[in-house]
Amino acid sequence: MELLEQIVEFKSSPELIGELYKYGIQKHYKAGTVILNENASVRSIPIVTKGTLKVIRTEEDGREILLYYIRAGESCIMSFLGGLHNETSKVRAEAEEDVEILFLPIEKVSLFIKAYPQWLDYIFRLYHKRFEELLEVVNAIAFKKVDERLLVLLQKKKELTGNKILHVTHEQLANELGTARVVVSRLLKQLEETGAVQLGRNKITLV
Known part of the structure; x- marks a missing residue:
């Protein structure tokens, strides 16, 4: 208080x-x-x-x-x-x-x-x-592509929580971005392949 x-x-x-x-x-x-x-x-x-x-x-x-x-x-x-x-x-x-x-x-x-x-x-x-x-x-x-918006959202969640490990589902991210879960899952997989994130069960680690 x-x-x-x-x-x-x-x-x-x-x-x-x-x-x-x-x-x-x-x-x-x-x-x-x-x-x-x-x-x-x-x-x-x-x-x-x-x-x-x-x-x-x-x-x-x-x-x-x-x-x-x-x-x-x-x-x-x-x-x-x-x-x-x-x-x-x-x-x-x-x-x-x-x-x-x-x-x-x-x-x-x-x-x-x-x-x-x-x-x-x-x-x-x-x-x-x-x-x-x-x-x-x-x-x-x-004006921005969904992959850009997704990365910005992940960074913002990191700033808010002060933790690079985010406990969030693909469905939650999709809802917040106003897109489909399959789109988010595909984009997260691409980010993982580039080394930007590590994916786990209901969690995403920003590298």
Whole structure:
């Protein structure tokens, strides 16, 4: 929980930190747990205090695409928008690794915007970052080959976990990239042949 004091926008407002501690509810989740489903009501805003969440969009035909990650010290801008406008969630949030999350009741979000300019600065910074990340997703889908996107995704997972051994299935990678499992399996085999990765059962080691 000490992480809240390290968030840039919060450092100048001990009062805001105190309010977050007072009204926030701390919960722990194991890797793979779905925190928020699509079309679910948004009743609270998550602030990740430890670990990482991934935010995924699912199409009607069942295909998925990874939109962005939420790291420690960050929140989900989609939850902010959905909660403020009383709309259901347009995305699914899932624990990439074991996480700790502070949930702030949605009714406090609007009050904090009016009472603490630091809270509004925090929201705008996250909005800007997520917008840039979504532009990267659009750019990657439009202009990059799947093998490039796969390698970028593997490197990003390595950075997030701090571990070159990734415990992830080909199916999970395919879902996050919005492609077929057989495509991912073929590309991983090619990467293994070039010496970029080593493949194991439900794990990939970046060399």
